Amino acid sequence: MNFTTANSTTTAPATPGGVRALGWLAAAGTLPYLTLKIxxxxxxxxxxxDPGFLADPAIVAANAVTFAMDLVVIGLALALTHRWGDRLPVWLVLLPVWVGTGFLVPMVVSIMPAITVETLSGGLHSTAFEPWLQPLVYxxxxxxxxxxxxAFAAHxxxxxxRVVTASTPPAAGLVPFxxxxxxxxxxxxxxxxxLHLVAGLASGSAVALGVESVSGALAVAxxxxxxxxxxxxxTGRWAAVAAAWAGSAAMFAWGLYTVTVRMTTTALSGGSDPAAGAAQVTGLLGxxxxxFAGMIALVGAGESRRG
Known part of the structure; x- marks a missing residue:
């Protein structure tokens, strides 16, 4: 079975209006961030x-990069919910969506709830940003x-x-690797x-412990x-794919983000305790x-699924 053409799209009808709406709603979520970046x-x-914060060349570059990344989100959202997106190469869809959902899933399940709790309790303080900025952005x-x-689930x-539900073992030569x-x-x-759990316990904050615990749970999932x-x-193939996808993506995306930020010398690269840093590095690798292992398990079952 060819992975890129498992479901033919040459004569398929347009995607339902509800699916297309998911793409436009996802794109609409970029507007606050894009407006700020512009x-x-x-x-x-x-x-x-502190206006000087935005004048830092590294921050200017970071703002330009993240502005471009949000434009990519818009493109992905529309590609996932329109038939022309079905004709895109698999890697051009899966790689950015994997990184993007890995960054965004923790936003939904832990970071935004934590920001909400801190905002309502008056515990959200920042010397660099106005109180309304973080709730708006997150x-x-x-x-x-x-x-x-x-949108990605529907896509x-x-x-x-058929690729996901097939349970043929990988080719024998791939098994040891x-x-x-x-x-x-x-x-x-x-x-x-x-390490996430250790970092959460060491923080002394119930909110931080909750965020770190969710990160740990995603790694286990x-x-x-x-x-x-x-x-x-x-059985349970879709559940396994969802867990593998969300868990591996969250580890990689946040690990990559943390490592990248720590390599800079801006105000965003502030100190972090060793357990939290190690949690992100091991998450990046894991x-x-x-x-990689999950993809091989899905599409590495011999010559018939070479695509």
């Missing part, structure tokens, strides 16, 4: 207490996360349902989950999902390994 790049200082991210994930069911990669990914995921796929169990 203002900042044009020299504005809305929401920022609220937009959470909105994107909900509708982009829903996946339509385009790759697959076991090694899966084991390595699971070890890194377990280490990341434990990612490992469990990949193990289920590797074992080629015929997320990549688990994603």
């Amino acid at each position: 203002g900042w790049l044009a020299g504005g200082t809305a929401g920022v207490r 609220g937009g991210f959470a909105w994107q996360g909900v509708f982009l994930c829903a 996946s069911v339509r385009r790759w349902s 697959l076991r090694v990669v899966t084991a390595g990914g699971c070890v890194m995921a377990a280490a990341s989950a434990l 990612g490992a469990a999902g990949v193990v289920a796929l590797v074992r080629a169990r015929p 997320g990549f390994a688990l994603a």
